[in-house]
Amino acid sequence: MIAAQLIARFPNGMVSLAILMHVEQATGSYGNAGLVLAVTSIGQAISGPVISRWMGKWGMRPVLLISMVICALAISAIALSPASMPLYITFGFIAGISNPPIQSAVRTIYPKMVTAKQLNPLFALDASLQEIIWIIAPVLITFIVMQISTTIGLWVIVTILVLGGLWFIYSPEVGRVRIPQSRRALGKVLTRPAVLLATIMGFLLIGACAAVEAGVIATFGHSEDGGHGGGLEAGLVLAVFSVGSLIGGLFSGRLAISQWAMARRLLIVTAGLAVIPFFVNPSWAGQPYAIGAALTIAGLGVAPALAVIFAMTTASVKFSDTAEAFGWVATGQLIGAAAGSAVAGFLIDGIGPSGAYIAAAGFAGLGLIIAVLAVRGFPDLRFRDASPLPDTAPIRTVI
Structure with missing residues (x-):
């Protein structure tokens, strides 16, 4: 299940950068590319919670299959379209609004696959392996685009989306777990502080990662003669980001999650990103290191x-609301990826590669500030597991 959902979600870590580079090369402007990403993110904002909620009404398999097909066709259209902003914007919006809610589905399934005590370690393991998506995937798409073309990069995304999606959709666990239809109004789940905070934290954290990726590409993605010889160096620099995250994720699986856990972990991210703008000096041989x-x-x-x-997120909602809750969280992360790339793109146009790292530190720093100010809204999971709240509860009677 972990392998299937990782492959199915792999395009999420590739599509923002692929569209950014494809539109930039076609139109010659990072600003235009950022506009297409912004429209795509609007589609993703609409689709995340809505399509996730539909899985409780019509079942996971039909919803995932239909959305996957539409998304694949839209990305294919971007690859085939001439250099036209109206077409890029239209197909980008369709690709965003039809993004398959794989993350919402698998996060809903996990509590039904393992015991309550195993849930926190499973989330830590999954978060570590998720780096394959958010870090390794951009490395792969960057290498393909730099060495071959942006069009081929988009076709690779479509191929992985379809094959990985079919693998996940027809996994036995997807057929066995039935999500109860939520009785609450759409968006009501966001009234729970933990869900709202999780959505905001995901937006800012992934936004920081996306800005880093754009900055690394701008710094190392081109060789001195204007060619693409630096693509491998960009991939290696991004790879060490992944290594650090994998180590941190595997280690954190043994740690209890307190109300201050988010602030402590974002402090590490912010500190590491804040010093990078001081190292952006193309004439310095030690810059990559x-x-x-x-x-x-x-x-x-x-x-x-x-x-x-x-x-x-899981510990703060009922099982019938988990799909929608993770839909909002996924929306936050996907919009963060697009927003981070877009903001970094505009700053790269304005002040150079260092602007992207400033944006990354800004995203992470804002997350740290919110985590500190809103610490009471984070659940204390040191003395309880992360299982969803029951949809029903025993009624105390008097005999």
Whole structure:
């Protein structure tokens, strides 16, 4: 199940950068590319909670299959379209609004697959492996785009989306778990402080990661003669970010999640990212090593912070509301990826690669501030598991 959902969600870590680079190369402007990403993010904002909620009404398999097909067709259309902003905007919106809610589905299934005590370690493991999506996937798409073309990169995304999606959709666990239809109004789940905070934290954390990716591409993605020879160096620098996150995620699985867990983990991310703008100097031979070291430190807090997001969401809602809750969380992360790339793109156009790292530190720093100010809204899971709240409860009677 972990492998299937990772492959199915792999395109989420590729599509923002692929569209960013495809539109930038076609139109010659990072600003235009950022506009297409913004429209795509609007579609994702609409689709996340709505389509996730539909899984409780019509079942996971039909909803996932139909949305996957529409999304694949929209991304294919972007690859085939001429350099036209109206077409890019239209198909980008369709791709965003039809994004399959794989994350919502698998997060809903997990509590039914393991015991309550195993749930926190499972979320930590899943958060670590999720780095394959948010870190390794951009490395792969960057290499493909730099060495071949942006069009081929989009076709690779479509292929993985379809094959991974079919693998996950027809997994036995997806057929066995039935999500009860929520009785609450759409969006009501956001009135729970933990769900709202998880959505905001996901937006800011993934936004920081996306800005880092754009900054690394701008810093190392092109060789001195204007070619694409630096693509491999960009991939290696991003890879050390992944290594740090994997180490942090695996270690955090043994740690209890307190109300201050998010603030502590975001402090590590912010500290690592805040020093990078001082290392952006193309004439300095040690630049890749300095940026790589800072990213390794920052990465130590990424997967642990994601583990907190998953655990606090599950522990704060009823099982019938978990799909919608994770739909909002997924929406926050996907919009964060698009927003981070878009903001970084505009700053790269304005002040150069250092602007992207400033944006990344800004996203993470804002998350840290919110985590400190709203610490009472985070659940204390040191003395309880992360299982969803029961949809029914025993009624105390007097005999």
